[in-house]
Amino acid sequence: EFKGSSIRLLDADTRSLQSGITTSDAVLEETAETEFVLRGAERYVPRLEQLALHEVAPSRRTLETARDSSNFAVTMTGPGTIDNIVLREIADPELAPNEVMVEVAAVGLNFRDIMAATSILPDELENDEAYWRNLGLEFAGTVRKVGDRVTNLKPGDRIMGMGKGYLRRFAKIRADLAMRVPDGIDLIEAATLPTAFLTAHYALTHIGRLAEDETALIHLASGGVGLAAIQVAHDVGARVFGTAGSDTKRAFLKKWGVDEVMNSRALDFADEVRSLTRGRGVDVVLNALSGNGIDKSLECLAPFGRMVEIGKRDLADDKPIGLRSLYRNNAYSVIDLSTLPVEREKLFRQLLAEVEAKVAAGAYKPLEASRFPASRAAEAMRMLSRALHIGKVIVTFDEPSVDIELDLGAQFAVSAQASYLVTGGLKGFGVAIADWLSQKGAGTIILANRSGVPDAEAAAAIDIMEQRGTRIIRAALDVTDAAAVDRLIEEHAAGDAPLRGIVHGAAVIEDAFVSQLDAGKIDRVLRPKITGGWNLHVAVVEHDVPLDFFVNFSSIAQVIGSSGQANYTAANSVLNAIATYRRGRNLAGSSAAWGMIAGSGFVARSEAMTNYLDSVGIKPVQDSEAAAALSYLLRARSENLGFANIDWAAIARTNPGAATNPRISPLLGDRTGGRSRIQTELAAAPREAWDDLLADMIRREVAKVLKVEAIALADDRKLSELGLDSLSSFELKNRVEAQVEVDIPVAKFLQAPTIA
Template identity: 40%
Template sequence: MLWTVQAVAGMAFRAPPRLWLVTRGAQAVGDGDVSVTQAPLLGLGRVIALEHAELRCARIDLDPARRDGEVDALLAELLADDAEEEVAFRGGERRVARLVRRLPEAGCRETIEPARGRPFRLEIDGSGVFDSLVLRATERRAPGPGEVEIAVEAAGLNFLDVMKAMGICPGQGDGPVALGAECSGRIVATGEGVEGLRIGQEVMAIAPFSFGTHITVDARMVAPRPAALTAARAAALPIAFMTAWYGLVHLGRLRAGERVLIHSATGGTGLAAVQVARHLGAEIFATAGTPEKRAWLREQGIAHVMDSRSLDFAEQVLAATKGEGVDVVLNSLSGAAIDASLSTLVPDGRFIELGKTDIYADRSLGLAHFKKSLSYSAVDLAGLAERRPERIAALLGEVVDLLARGALEPLPVEVFPVSRAADAFRKMARAQHLGKLVLALEDPDVPIRAPVESGAAIRADGTYLVTGGLGELGLSVAGWLAKQGAGHLVLVSRSGAVSAEQQTAVAALEAHGARVTVAKADVADRAQIERILGEVTASGMPLRGVVHAAGLLEDGLLMQQTPARFRTVMAPKIRGALHLHALTRGAPLSFFVMYASGAGLLGSPGQGNYAAANTFLDALAHHRRAHGLPALSIDWGMFTEVGMAVAHEHRGPRLISRGMGGITPEEGLSALARLLESDRAQVGVMPMPSRQWVECYPATASSRRLSRLMTTQRAVADRATGDRDLLEQLASAEPSARAGLLQKFVRVLVAQVLRLPEGGVDVDAPLSSMGMDSLMSLELRNRIEAALGVAVPAALGWTYPTVAAIARWLLDDALAVRLGGGSGTDGSTASAGAFVHLLRFRPVARPRARLFCFHGFLARGLPFLVGEARVERCGDHRHVARSQPRLRRRAWQEIRPGGGLADSTPRGRTVCAHRVQPGCPVRHGDSRGARQSFWRAGSVGRLPVGRRLELF
């Protein structure tokens, strides 16, 4: 990927291509596992987006569970050219990333570990997101008088559960969300006064919180399970059949020979209603939402089947009944479909409402239909159970008796293990199911969230290992651990305690009562880490906590980076973390903390390797948590007094001078203590002054991923206004005055970046001589792009090394089209400007022109002379003459006398080429046709493609 970015960024595109990084399972979505090996691409991509905004780098993460249609979804994403920077597909849904400000919650800390027979239940941690469904350990409640406790084997899913999880359930309060309302299982305990039920009996029940391994419920809500029914089939029956029976028999008074319209007849309640109607001898009219579901109903022998997603069913019902209509409507639709359904009723007809949406929304209902003496009834089993539980008990008994006698048959079911509850919820939300969906609860090894001891409970009988332990950050956290009562500290360092300051720091730790071992080791070497952990085991003080704070920097823009520099940075971060992860799996750890960096979370220009390494740590934290292991990755911002950013010669002071702010060691330790009490796998801790951030990296002002962090964009708005004024001034100014205006503009920006007074910037002096490094050059480029809305090459500071050169490039190239011409200084340069990007050739009878191609792919735009060729058409290698072009040393020397090129701008190159052949066609940058011509001409001439001509 590094080479790809370097190659693409080095091309002189007029309209740069977009770069997409496609991974599978690298993004952390919910509590699922992640692909740690692919995660570094996320951090690298965030840096690419800052260093090369022109590539509009987007990260697309495919579902780790390969799904049908994912290629189509990916293709649609690529073709849409959306502004989203990070997209993840999960369960057929498209998710987008947003960073949000959030204080870590205090309270009970949790870990994820196998249930191993412990009770748990399904809960929702964030309404509206099915991936927020979690299995959480819970306590069993002993049954009171008139109650029984059931060990749940299976539980039925209803649409009301989906609405609760989505946070759209009418009347839903602020208390715990009671997911699950029906189940089957075995009685494991009975309370005083319970008769007719015994321990060990297989039963089915109506009970809130049924998506749990154990529930305690009123014995009246429980009935024996018919022997012919499996647990899954029994769990699917109570609510569906009780609703249908209560609606059609008790309220609808449906009789043999009458007609009934059943909406959404392929759902659980719909299919139950079909059975009830047949049992009663009624004629059935049914609706369903898809052609497949309607075809299935017809296969079941239902003659009148219509579309529930269209209002045409009303006319079709009346037509089929010769204008008479139906006697009963069992309705689950909303809105205009209610009025249409009422229109199908005969005089004295009965309308039975199963839905809740219109009722809780207090929507009005036209009364004109009721001139026919209609009745309207609403079914609310939950309310009935609360107000008149004896009615529910009787209703449950009626249904179970009918099922036991074979008068009613079990519904078709699809069973999901409780570990895939989110998939079941999604399927029901999309109305993709037929019949009932059931969750199977019996899975002794399913991962659940369980409370653990407080992370801040540092033990005197435990060992705590800190990598990078003698660095400033490592000593800081070691000091905090010692003050908290840590018995044994193992400080891992590559060099050992060699300085007097380090030895003094170790003595201070021992003064707090901690035993301190300084272990000299390279964390990237597994054998050395294995040796240290073996010594910890032999010490008799078990390893209780790990803080991985080791790291190295090898900063440089991506165009300057090499694989070797990436390996240097990644070794201590990635290999060190992997070794600690693998070798401590059996240790009784209270915490496993990895010191990552905001460079990975947000991106940091000049730190592509560091960002990639730190996003690996983030992914490893999610991976460990998904496998029941403690983990916390903290993406720290810059520390003000300690850490690598402060030690770095330029980075720390540069960021501080721009008002970016930092974290004091005390603030960092306070945040660490609080995060150890929280239940997060990954948290970013950093000051986020949005105004200064946008000023340094203007492209982030429009970032959707950071939109919730960018609370103020005043500076960007003010700058945009000023820059519109500059463009207006340029457009209205005389051509000869434009160069001065642009030069002043660039000079001001350079002064801002260098923190110099404007008068201290020499427009003809190399920017490097005034102290501009590669990161500052990137910031200057970002400011120009944001100010003028033009694409600026990544090699701005190399190709145009002075203020004057940048201003001239802006005028004659970047803004030439917008301003309608160049600088207008003299005739020769003005005519040369016409060849800046592409000269459109005209076919001629006997072409003899030389083709000069200054290809941007190699050497970042240095000129290449392809040779003499007969050009008949523009940009098509098939029309380059097949005869060998004659490469002439003389021609090259004329273009570059003495091996140098005084003006490397497109205009300057064109002028030089015209010295050889006045008016010859010249191509700069890149296009498909010119690229093919370049390679073809080099091949025909037996020219090793890619060699610079000065080597000939």
């Protein structure tokens, strides 16, 4: 409303005020920024970010594992970087008749997890089955539930296995694909066994056909598969050569009984092998080296030698190899154990039985491991990716409490045994919110307004809710009356249906330009929102009500600005602050800034308001869609979010000042397009014709605002006499400014001008 004014808003803490420097810099420096949050020597500026609902960052909660059996997974917000790893709540697995649910004690990480997390997995899926969403290929844990047809396992049995998506608290596995953990092995130790020993056993005994008195070269032998392969080779009775990439790891291998140890980072290991075997070479190479290491490993093969490839990187890169290296009756085989359960199930079950028997007999023993709790899973992944470990890297699920993200994709849960209060709930959008709560299963909904009486449209909706089985309480409540609010909260704080959620939607709208505001217009708009919101907060704190949610209904007008609504935007700003205040005290608190709601509410009942908002780029959203979005907003990490359908090009076109507002200007983009009709006409006409052209343009725009024929509008009648009020006058102002790209002072429209 005051485009010529320069106003800066500062939110400063005590430290920044005491220093003075940060504050004075924000006030005096030449900058386009108009809003600052000052915290000590740091300062922050706001930026509005536009997101799809599924992109909203979820809120977090602390899960106390001793008393809360909720499931959660170590997953990712998206592939590409290990920094994207998060802990997120998920539903319990649904069991097929032949499956069991296992409470996971620990998970062994594998290089495939790293490849999935960093987007280098060549066969990655692009749906919910993607590996980066389902990390963890092996586990050990305790059976908690069994499917109807399971006969070989029962709750309490200790098992281990491999598959996909086990990096979670509760997972499922086919009962016939699980291996039992012997009593003498700890479950966390057992998590080092499945993938390493199934791989090493399959590679050396089935594919490599390693025999007694033969020699095996095991690359990267200090890793999980390497250490398992050493045990497999020793069990066969073979001689073992090994490579490792550091002095520490090579020293470890010597203590583990490796006959000859070489450097995996130097390609002269091939010469050493030839020297140690008097030029013959080794019978089997278990390879995980990449690049030239593959070629050098092939050179190490004795006649009739077998090289078994378990590396993944060069396969993904389609690295060529020279066939001459296989000339002496040699074989080169590639294995990927993860495909066996699907493509060779009978063979896979045979491997499970063989490894299970070896573990039970004590031939295959748990491996050296670095352990990390689930809350440090990203740290564990980084250790594995940098090859800083010896043996396995294990993620455990034994923390007494863990912070997890909420699952925004899950159904929003309300209780059939609880009650929920909606202020402003007997009319408009409040009724739509109540209907949404009813559909979600709310047992009791308290709908409150000043009269306690619904209008006809609301009454019909309430009948449907009651037929659905929801108990509806109609309450007469003045939210600005602290005593009345306290009595209502006290009445419903406990009992058969204790209060568990509050939607504060009470509002009064009385628009006017700043120059038209008086104390009454300000007070009537501020009190229902601000005083009402604070009274509700005080009452629930006083009566110690453990709310699942407390949401204030704000407006997108507060977010992007709205001329003629200074009182309304101020009230909504305080509602946002109340939400932040509650969150800062670990209490439920949210503020939802709505755009134009169609189907119900004040805007839906006002054609003039609907036309005005549409003209400035705020498009309608159906009330049912907005209500459904609330399930995301209530579980979001940020307490202050908006939900609106915004035409940013229209915002830029109708509000020239928006482009200079750093809060929203990044969303506006560069204004493109040609001239408007009137600009083209003016450019082509002589100066003396401009008045008539402009009058015709204004007449057309007035007709659009009033929804009348332009020919019926007299040039000499005042706009106020034609039916334009403050709101529609501002719509006309925006329309005219958009046509001519000239700012017109608000005062000009308040002086009752004529078209002429």
